[in-house]
Amino acid sequence: MKSFDKTEDFKLDLPRRPRRMRRTASLRAMAQETYVRVEDLIAPLIVKEAGEKEPVGSMPGLYRLNIEGLVAECRELADLGVPAVAIFPNMDPDLKDALGSEAGNPDTLTLRAVKAIKAAVPEISVITDVALDPYTTHGHDGVLNEDGSYVMNDETVRRLCEMAVLQAEAGVDIVAPSDMMDGRVGAIRAALDTCGHIDTAIMAYSAKFASAYYGPYREAVGSAKAAGTTLLGKETYQMNPANRREAIMDALMDEEEGADFVMVKPAGAYLDIIRELRDASEVTVAAYQVSGEYAQIHAAAKLGWLDYEKTRDESLLAIKRAGADVILTYFAKEVATKLKG
Numbered sequence: 001m002k003s004f005d006k007t008e009d010f011k012l013d014l015p016r017r018p019r020r021m022r023r024t025a026s027l028r029a030m031a032q033e034t035y036v037r038v039e040d041l042i043a044p045l046i047v048k049e050a051g052e053k054e055p056v057g058s059m060p061g062l063y064r065l066n067i068e069g070l071v072a073e074c075r076e077l078a079d080l081g082v083p084a085v086a087i088f089p090n091m092d093p094d095l096k097d098a099l100g101s102e103a104g105n106p107d108t109l110t111l112r113a114v115k116a117i118k119a120a121v122p123e124i125s126v127i128t129d130v131a132l133d134p135y136t137t138h139g140h141d142g143v144l145n146e147d148g149s150y151v152m153n154d155e156t157v158r159r160l161c162e163m164a165v166l167q168a169e170a171g172v173d174i175v176a177p178s179d180m181m182d183g184r185v186g187a188i189r190a191a192l193d194t195c196g197h198i199d200t201a202i203m204a205y206s207a208k209f210a211s212a213y214y215g216p217y218r219e220a221v222g223s224a225k226a227a228g229t230t231l232l233g234k235e236t237y238q239m240n241p242a243n244r245r246e247a248i249m250d251a252l253m254d255e256e257e258g259a260d261f262v263m264v265k266p267a268g269a270y271l272d273i274i275r276e277l278r279d280a281s282e283v284t285v286a287a288y289q290v291s292g293e294y295a296q297i298h299a300a301a302k303l304g305w306l307d308y309e310k311t312r313d314e315s316l317l318a319i320k321r322a323g324a325d326v327i328l329t330y331f332a333k334e335v336a337t338k339l340k341g
């Protein structure tokens with residue numbers, strides 16, 4: 001057997017050398033396939049009734065804002081070029097009941113917030129959540145049956161239609177059903193059209209998984225305790241994290257029913273679903289980088305275990321590369337500021 005000759009000139013005969021395009025910054029810039037743009041970012045914001053802005057412990061940089069603070073934040077985001085905000089209410093527990101009746105109040109906090117934003121910052125698109133969980137004492141996204149063992153689908157959808165029409169009347173640009181009831185997109189589309197809101201778009205939380213990554217958000221909106229008061233789990237309506245085909249089926253149903261956006265939530269642990277949905281769907285694909293994804297980057301960076309900015313930017317780039325057209329992310333303002341600067 002011939003021994004390996006260390007002195008011999010050693011050259012691989014390769015038809016391609018991919019490292020050629022990685023050698024300098026300018027070559028790497030030309031070879032870059034994916035970018036995160038400010039136009040891709042949607043900022044989720046939390047509104048509360050009154051008082052000073054309050055930090056959310058597990059989500060550094062996120063605050064519960066009163067309407068005035070919320071409007072000021074929207075002004076800054078619009079000036080940075082962020083195209084949209086998604087508003088979530090932190091409700092006074094006294095306004096919650098088993099039916100989520102406050103959701104049908106034409107003067108509820110969310111609707112006043114929408115009107116204030118649209119009056120002061122008309123150029124930013126406002127997205128509102130269509131779901132009952134902020135308003136129910138049990139924290140579920142719908143109306144329960146008598147013994148509390150099931151979220152009733154069609155009764156819940158009727159309530160969601162009522163909510164969506166109120167939101168459209170308040171001037172919201174996009175309603176976002178996040179409840180995961182069957183048939184709600186078609187019913188909401190029909191209700192909006194019947195009431196003359198043909199131009200109100202629908203962003204469907206289509207592949208919303210029953211995920212542990214929502215933990216910090218539940219603290220932010222004060223629904224963690226509520227969700228714990230019932231034995232009924234959200235996995236009876238949200239999707240099983242193990243399922244891929246089901247996610248695509250549900251999203252394509254939403255598209256057929258009239259969704260203008262289909263969403264995957266969470267994002268980082270579901271990049272395969274984002275890619276597959278981008279390939280299968282004709283409409284805009286949104287991905288929601290949720291609170292747990294945000295919190296884990298902050299926590300690891302605080303411990304000195306990860307580089308904060310690089311990990312943040314890589315997490316968003318990966319979601320774009322997977323195929324998301326827009327990303328709901330708590331990093332929106334920070335990243336927009338960096339991209340503008």
Ligand SMILES: NCC(=O)CCC(=O)O
Pocket residue numbers: 088129178213214215216217218289290291292
């Ligand atoms: N409806 C909005 C959410 O549920 C947000 C979840 C999260 O950020 O963890």
